[in-house]
Every structure is written in C-alpha cells, then in structure tokens.
Amino acid sequence: MNIDDYVIEKARRASLAARMLSNAGTEVKNRALLSMAEKVKRDKGDILRANEADLKNAKKSGKNNAFIDRLSLDEKRINSMADGLEKVASLPDPIGEGIKMWKRPNDLHIEKVRVPLGTIGIIYEARPNVTVDASALCLKSGNSVILRGGKEAINSNSAIYNIINKAAIGAGLPEGSMEFIDVTERKAVEVLMKLNRYVDVLIPRGGNGLISSVVENSTVPVIKTGSGNCHVYVDSDADLNMAEDIVVNAKTQRPAVCNAMETLLVHKDIAEKLLPHLGDTLKKLNVQIRGCSKTQELIPNIKLATEEDYAKEFLDLILAVKVVDSLDEAIDHIYKYGTKHSESIITNNYASSQRFLREVDAAAVYVNASTRFTDGGEFGFGAEIGISTQKLHARGPMGLSELTTAKYMIYGEGQIRE
Amino acid sequence: MNIDDYVIEKARRASLAARMLSNAGTEVKNRALLSMAEKVKRDKGDILRANEADLKNAKKSGKNNAFIDRLSLDEKRINSMADGLEKVASLPDPIGEGIKMWKRPNDLHIEKVRVPLGTIGIIYEARPNVTVDASALCLKSGNSVILRGGKEAINSNSAIYNIINKAAIGAGLPEGSMEFIDVTERKAVEVLMKLNRYVDVLIPRGGNGLISSVVENSTVPVIKTGSGNCHVYVDSDADLNMAEDIVVNAKTQRPAVCNAMETLLVHKDIAEKLLPHLGDTLKKLNVQIRGCSKTQELIPNIKLATEEDYAKEFLDLILAVKVVDSLDEAIDHIYKYGTKHSESIITNNYASSQRFLREVDAAAVYVNASTRFTDGGEFGFGAEIGISTQKLHARGPMGLSELTTAKYMIYGEGQIRE
Incomplete structure (x- = not known):
C-alpha cells in the first residue's frame, strides 16, 4: 500500500x-x-x-x-x-x-x-x-x-x-x-x-x-501552541522584594518551558534600587544577563543586549534586561517583541495595573504573579493538551x-x- | 509600490x-x-x-x-x-x-x-x-x-x-x-x-x-462559511400536514440560500401517504424533483436521482428525494452526503427525535421545524457575519x-x- x-x-x-x-x-x-x-x-x-x-x-x-x-x-x-x-x-x-x-x-x-x-x-x-x-x-x-x-x-x-x-x-x-x-x-x-x-x-x-x-x-x-517570549515588567511602584522573588521564579524555576520569562523590563525610577541586587542574585543562580546600556551601568560585566536577544525565546538560563522610561514604553516593547503568551506587571499602582491588564495583548496577563502559572494544571483545568498562542x-x-x-x-x- | x-x-x-x-x-x-x-x-x-x-x-x-x-x-x-x-x-x-x-x-x-x-x-x-x-x-x-x-x-x-x-x-x-x-x-x-x-x-x-x-x-x-447540503427526514411517525408544510418551506421559501433543503428523506412506511400529494404540491411550485426508484413509483414523471444529485447543493428549485428503510439509513445518508450545516427530522416519536438530535453531526439539528431557521437573525443574535460550517x-x-x-x-x- x-x-x-x-x-x-x-x-x-x-x-x-x-x-x-x-x-x-x-x-x-x-x-x-x-x-x-x-x-x-x-x-x-x-x-x-x-x-x-x-x-x-x-x-x-x-x-x-x-x-x-x-x-x-x-x-x-x-x-x-x-x-x-x-x-x-x-x-x-x-x-x-x-x-x-x-x-x-x-x-x-x-x-x-x-x-x-x-x-x-x-x-x-x-x-x-x-x-x-x-x-x-x-x-x-x-x-x-x-x-x-x-x-x-x-x-x-x-x-x-x-x-x-x-x-x-x-x-x-x-x-x-x-x-x-x-x-x-x-x-x-x-x-x-x-x-x-x-x-x-x-x-x-x-x-x-x-x-x-x-x-x-x-x-x-x-x-x-507553544512559543512564549514572556516579559515581566517591574513598574516604578513595585515592591522590591516581591519583584525579585517573581523575576527569579519566572526565569529560573524551569527555564526550558514556554511560560518562563525571557525579558525583564524595569522602570527607570526603580532600576537603581532593583537591578544591582537582583543582578547578583541571578548571577549566583547561573543566569547569563544581557542588558541595555543603562542595565550595564547597574549590573557589572554583562553583555549588551541586541535586537535578536529581545526577540528570542532563550528557553535557557539567559535573560535580556531593558530599562524603560514609562509604562507606555514597556507595553510598546511587549507589542513589538512578545508572542502573546504570558506577560506580568509588578506594581502597587492601581492605574498601571489596570492599563497593563487591558492594553497588553496576550493569552494571560498577570499583576504581581509569576508568568509560570500559565498552565492547565495551575489554572485548575486538571490536564492540558497545550497552550494556545493563537486567538481562534x-x-x-x-x-x-x-x-x-x-x-x-x-x-x-x-x-x-x- | x-x-x-x-x-x-x-x-x-x-x-x-x-x-x-x-x-x-x-x-x-x-x-x-x-x-x-x-x-x-x-x-x-x-x-x-x-x-x-x-x-x-x-x-x-x-x-x-x-x-x-x-x-x-x-x-x-x-x-x-x-x-x-x-x-x-x-x-x-x-x-x-x-x-x-x-x-x-x-x-x-x-x-x-x-x-x-x-x-x-x-x-x-x-x-x-x-x-x-x-x-x-x-x-x-x-x-x-x-x-x-x-x-x-x-x-x-x-x-x-x-x-x-x-x-x-x-x-x-x-x-x-x-x-x-x-x-x-x-x-x-x-x-x-x-x-x-x-x-x-x-x-x-x-x-x-x-x-x-x-x-x-x-x-x-x-x-x-457557507456550503449547506441540508436534509429533511420525514419519519414514519410524522404528522403529514406538518411534514408537507416544512418540506415546502425548507425547499421553496428561498431556494438560493445555504439553509434551504436539498434532499428529502422519507421513511418507507409513510412514503405512500406523503409523497403523491407532496409531489403535486411541489410541482405546482415549480420544483423539479429527482427521486430514487421508489419515489418514482409514487410521484410520476420525475427523473431518477443520481449519486451526484444527493451530493449537490442545488441552490435552486430542484429537490432530490429518497425513500429509506429506517432512521439508521437516514442518519447514514446524512453522514455520507451532508455538509454538517442544518438537518431536520419530522416525527412524533420521542426516541427517534432524541437519536436524530444526538447522532446527526451538524451545526443545527431540528425536530419538527424548517432548516431555514439557521440564521443569526432567527436565532436572536441581531446580526450575522456568516454561518460557520467548521467545528473550530x-x-x-x-x-x-x-x-x-x-x-x-x-x-x-x-x-x-x-
């Protein structure tokens, strides 16, 4: 036959x-x-x-x-x-x-x-x-x-x-x-x-x-199903400890899966307080960091992030970092590079949280939680055949x-x- | 450009x-x-x-x-x-x-x-x-x-x-x-x-x-969207007047649209009572009938229906008719030739109605009503962009x-x- x-x-x-x-x-x-x-x-x-x-x-x-x-x-x-x-x-x-x-x-x-x-x-x-x-x-x-x-x-x-x-x-x-x-x-x-x-x-x-x-x-x-270039955006009004915990979890808990974070966006007003300590923590966990020039000033000895780095799903212990001027710049960045999978904002500002939830176009949009929760089991579905990244x-x-x-x-x- | x-x-x-x-x-x-x-x-x-x-x-x-x-x-x-x-x-x-x-x-x-x-x-x-x-x-x-x-x-x-x-x-x-x-x-x-x-x-x-x-x-x-090879099946336990009204409506009220009936299936036990009168009515409404050999015995001067006739969406005042031995044969026929759009059974038998509703695979399955109701307006949606014939x-x-x-x-x- x-x-x-x-x-x-x-x-x-x-x-x-x-x-x-x-x-x-x-x-x-x-x-x-x-x-x-x-x-x-x-x-x-x-x-x-x-x-x-x-x-x-x-x-x-x-x-x-x-x-x-x-x-x-x-x-x-x-x-x-x-x-x-x-x-x-x-x-x-x-x-x-x-x-x-x-x-x-x-x-x-x-x-x-x-x-x-x-x-x-x-x-x-x-x-x-x-x-x-x-x-x-x-x-x-x-x-x-x-x-x-x-x-x-x-x-x-x-x-x-x-x-x-x-x-x-x-x-x-x-x-x-x-x-x-x-x-x-x-x-x-x-x-x-x-x-x-x-x-x-x-x-x-x-x-x-x-x-x-x-x-x-x-x-x-x-x-x-599948491809996830997920972001965590740390807003100017974020709780620093919560931000660090979530970033570490989203990047390192299981880096090879689609709901792991690939790029960290940080508001410029909180970058100096967040990035030096977070950089140390991530390095100790063997995360290779690639950052924009502002990030390079705050985390020593890291490579400059390229356009390709922002577009890439590393699925590995590699993280791209960018310092942004505003929530708008963060949302624009996610529109440009995201794959509409899972995106999270860390903030205590009500207006920022609402704008992020409404304006970011993705299957799952989070406030103050790790992107790693996008999963049939974690959502309570009991089982999962995959994670759809299309809209139909x-x-x-x-x-x-x-x-x-x-x-x-x-x-x-x-x-x-x- | x-x-x-x-x-x-x-x-x-x-x-x-x-x-x-x-x-x-x-x-x-x-x-x-x-x-x-x-x-x-x-x-x-x-x-x-x-x-x-x-x-x-x-x-x-x-x-x-x-x-x-x-x-x-x-x-x-x-x-x-x-x-x-x-x-x-x-x-x-x-x-x-x-x-x-x-x-x-x-x-x-x-x-x-x-x-x-x-x-x-x-x-x-x-x-x-x-x-x-x-x-x-x-x-x-x-x-x-x-x-x-x-x-x-x-x-x-x-x-x-x-x-x-x-x-x-x-x-x-x-x-x-x-x-x-x-x-x-x-x-x-x-x-x-x-x-x-x-x-x-x-x-x-x-x-x-x-x-x-x-x-x-x-x-x-x-x-x-679109293509509809729709059937009406008149069961042995059908009300004859209701059957005739629905068949006439489904075929002639607007023959050029996708929810119009294209093939009529009739249980053998009711064919003799239904088809001669229904045939006359349809002919007066200028419907051209193509039937199986049993139908030809009950409605004079009609062409023999071919395989192509059963498979075709006429979108015109043409009707294929087949006399079937059982509900199973009707459902099998619909599985073979239907486009999963709209299908109707005319019956007063509870078990037959339930089996038809459950076993026929189509977007809309009717008991005792015209297939012409498959429409956003008729369903109460207020408007319609089309009728999906896919399942996704x-x-x-x-x-x-x-x-x-x-x-x-x-x-x-x-x-x-x-």
Whole structure:
C-alpha cells in the first residue's frame, strides 16, 4: 500500500470511530482510560525495551543530551503516564453540557450543547509520553485521535500505542478511536495535513520548526501552541522584594518551558534600587544577563543586549534586561517583541495595573504573579493538551473543554419561516 | 509600490489600529456606526454612480442575471445597508464581558474576559453590501477590518468604503480601523493569506470556489462559511400536514440560500401517504424533483436521482428525494452526503427525535421545524457575519460574540510557582 492510501485509510477509520465515540457514555470512556493505565503499568517491560532501541539509535546518530532526555523513559516516567490516565478519568466529562438555552418569539426552543470536535490529529516529536497524554484527553472529550510521533521515538510510541489501543478497545471503545501512523516518512504528515474530509483539527506539539511547518502547510484547521517570549515588567511602584522573588521564579524555576520569562523590563525610577541586587542574585543562580546600556551601568560585566536577544525565546538560563522610561514604553516593547503568551506587571499602582491588564495583548496577563502559572494544571483545568498562542477557538491553556465544539439542537412544533 | 508592499502596509496599519480599537469605548463605536449610516444615506448618489459603472462593465463582460442582481444597488438596498449599521449600533457590546471568574487555592484570582480577535480580513465577491455589513460587525466587536471585495464590484465597494471610513474616523475611531484593498490583482489576496504577523483571521464570503481557495492557500486561520447540503427526514411517525408544510418551506421559501433543503428523506412506511400529494404540491411550485426508484413509483414523471444529485447543493428549485428503510439509513445518508450545516427530522416519536438530535453531526439539528431557521437573525443574535460550517472556533450562525476571543487576567499578591 502506498503512503497516501495508508494515511487516508487510517484517517477514514478514525473518522468513522468519531461518529460512535461522540455518543459514547462517560462510564465506558472512563473504563477505557483506567484499563489503559493498568496495562501501561503491567506491560512497562515492553515499553522500556522499545525505548532502549530508540535510545540506541538516537545516540548512534549523535543526538544531544536534551534530546536524549526527552526521549528517555524509565519506570518513574511510565508510572507518571499511568497516573495521568487515571487523572483524566477522574475529570468531569465535558460532553453534553448545555452551554445556553433560550426560546424564540415563535416558540422555537434552542439549545447550544457541547459536542466533540470529531477527529483530532496530533503531530509531535520525540516525547513518547505525548502518545498517552494526548490520547487520554482526546478520548475523554469524545474525539478520535490520529497519532503521528517523531521517527526517533517510533519504537517507544508504537509499543505504547499497541498497549493502550488494545486496552481501550477491550474496554468497549470503537475500533479506530486511536490510530497510529507507524510509517516514518515525511510524506505521511503531508497527506494528513490535507485530509479535511476526515480530520477536524491538527494540534502540533513540539518546537517552533514543527509548529510553523504545520501552520504553513495544513489545510486542516490547526491549533498553534507553544512559543512564549514572556516579559515581566517591574513598574516604578513595585515592591522590591516581591519583584525579585517573581523575576527569579519566572526565569529560573524551569527555564526550558514556554511560560518562563525571557525579558525583564524595569522602570527607570526603580532600576537603581532593583537591578544591582537582583543582578547578583541571578548571577549566583547561573543566569547569563544581557542588558541595555543603562542595565550595564547597574549590573557589572554583562553583555549588551541586541535586537535578536529581545526577540528570542532563550528557553535557557539567559535573560535580556531593558530599562524603560514609562509604562507606555514597556507595553510598546511587549507589542513589538512578545508572542502573546504570558506577560506580568509588578506594581502597587492601581492605574498601571489596570492599563497593563487591558492594553497588553496576550493569552494571560498577570499583576504581581509569576508568568509560570500559565498552565492547565495551575489554572485548575486538571490536564492540558497545550497552550494556545493563537486567538481562534482557544487561547491559553487548553483542557478538555477546548477539545470540544458546539451544536445547536432546536425543538419545534411545525415552525416554518415566513 | 508593488502589490506585496501595498498589502503589507494596509495590514500593518490595520494591526496598529486593532491595538487601539480593542480598548475603544462602546459609545465611540456606536457613534461611528450611526455616523456611517447617516453618510451612506446622504451620499447614496455617489454610491449609485459607482455601481452604475460596475454594472456597465459586468454587462459588457456577459455576466448572468443572478450575478447582475447580486451586484446591483438601488435606493432601497442602500437604505437597508444604513438600517443594518443602526441595528448593529443598537446591539450590546460583547467586549469586556466576564466569561468566567474563579480563585485558585494559592489565592490567584483568574478572570476570563472577552476581547476582540484583532484584525479580521474579509474576502468577498460581488455583493457590495458586504463592505458595510462586515465592517459594522468587526468594528462593533472591537476588531479592525481589511476588506477585499471582488474586482467586478471595485467601484461600488471603493465608493462605499470612502464614505464609511471617513465617517468612522470622523467619529473618533483610529485611522486604519478599516482598510480597503483597491487593487484587483489576485496577487493581493495571495499576500493577505500569508500575513499571519498582522492578520488574526480570514473570513471568506461567497461561493464554494472562493472559500475552498482561501482554505487551501491561507496560513492565516480561516473561518469557513457557507456550503449547506441540508436534509429533511420525514419519519414514519410524522404528522403529514406538518411534514408537507416544512418540506415546502425548507425547499421553496428561498431556494438560493445555504439553509434551504436539498434532499428529502422519507421513511418507507409513510412514503405512500406523503409523497403523491407532496409531489403535486411541489410541482405546482415549480420544483423539479429527482427521486430514487421508489419515489418514482409514487410521484410520476420525475427523473431518477443520481449519486451526484444527493451530493449537490442545488441552490435552486430542484429537490432530490429518497425513500429509506429506517432512521439508521437516514442518519447514514446524512453522514455520507451532508455538509454538517442544518438537518431536520419530522416525527412524533420521542426516541427517534432524541437519536436524530444526538447522532446527526451538524451545526443545527431540528425536530419538527424548517432548516431555514439557521440564521443569526432567527436565532436572536441581531446580526450575522456568516454561518460557520467548521467545528473550530465557531459553529453555525456567527454574531458579534463569534468575532471575539478570550484573555485571562490574573490578579496576584506576589505568588510564585513552587
């Protein structure tokens, strides 16, 4: 079978399953998730052996340590996948929720009801846990899922898929609820991105290269996740201790993630009080600082920040710093360089806090808190399929509700249109 | 200036305006809409003269009557554009609405607030009224708009744009709130479809060819509107009079629109009672019927329906009819041929009505009512930018709320992530 036919057939099967899944009861979905959790734990030996093969290939082809880390599984990580499945089983089922109901003057009774999106394609890279996490959220929200992981993780993903798919079908979900594309050719993704007939949405999960490539080439609607060039702005009226705590947290608590701070903006009136001490603290935490010329006067021995530094998502212990003349200059800077992910102001000034909240255009805008809270778990959603950085459909952390759409159900008694 | 630079500059201006518009007050937006209405009425002479020029060109190039009708403006149509502007001014402002608020265990207070999408591109064909209608909805919801109408209406659209844009700026909206692309080369659309940096969403309005071309070529997110292959299914337990009234209404009240019925499905147990009389009625209303072989036995002198007939959106006084053995066959038929727009069942059977509502996958699913009600006005939204037939972002009739997105505003007191 050629790759076109192979992918089309997988998508067709997923689309057929979606029709049945959309009416699957909460109990059968939860039973499937719990069985998947149990079988992942029971068959962890198979998963670890497959992962061993992937790791051997990755090392042979000279992948770096960060890559190897993302690819690696161990008993702890496998247990954590199983825990995730159990967690999703425990969340409320979003399907069937009445979003709104009203009656028209002609007595038509209209209900807007939450229903699944249909078939969701997940295109991801080397993290095998995505196979489990994404499947769990898609199935719980009544969607079928087509999985397409990176070729470097093909053995791990394939082993995991075989286990969880068997468990799900065994528990009563329709065949085709999960489809896994086990050819590694790039062509398979190209076909998938054009299958509007069978696929309702694609969610790419991985680096910027992957995401841009899907956005550019897909005719299927895409939810863009990920890239975050986040700022913290310390206003002239900030509490110095709070500012330092938040800056340190936003930069160093987990620098490699999208909600970590990349640029610090400081009002000129507070720069002299804040920056020398904060600079010392950050240096002790191994943060490399790149600053504007005013910053260089207040923190010795740092590089001059370039335009590229302000535009870059370092995802590392590197911080760009700029001293600004006003709140307006801070907001302008964020408009120019931000990626509309997460932005925070530290201030005790009411007017500044309100202007920042209203005028900064981002998925999450904070007053006096770390940008690190932009996360489905931290928001209380129970789970997260990613953080949307686009404005259409969903914005910010996406939980189960964001994997649904609506349907109008209209109850009549013979109404016709005049 | 080359076309690339021209379009990029328009989009850049619209994007700058969006930043200001997102915080424009309801009063200034309403004042702009009312001034636009006033100036459209005052300067109708300019619009009619420009329309005359377009009509002359259209006739010269041999456009058909339906096309000429869509392009034509007269005093009544211009007044109706002005009325539309006044209507939108009278609708509640969707911006700033609190969608949800909650508190986390760490005392972070999270608000999910409705905000504009940003910059919306409208790509349309020969109806000049879209220039006014789309602008009104975009501006009221705080979005800037980039208008790109068909080349056959360039004079009419340009005249209308000049009037309403001047009125809007005069009333206090920022320059760039409305941008009009007045070059007719196709290249301009191609550039617009790739401007993710400045354009947040594209809404194509027009025929299937236009819509597919935008969906296929745009990297900017698209909301797909329009195509409706709608069904009415008359169940064995239907009221015969109600069934006939609804079928006649859904097919003939306005056959050229997307929510008109295209195929009638009839349960075999009621076919003999329903179809002979209904066939007569439809024929008297000049409806051309194409039926399956069983239908041919009950309605004399009709053509056999082909696969293509069942798949086609006639948008005309043509109806495909099929006698089915069961509710399941009806639902299967709709899955196979429907476009997920509007579907109706006529029945007095409770179980059948519930199964149809749940199992049919469409934006609007009706029991005992005409499909013609799928419309922003009929749903009570006050206005409509189109009817979405995709599942992402918006589904069904789209009013002002559907031109918005959300932003999380988070109030802290120094919270950091552990």
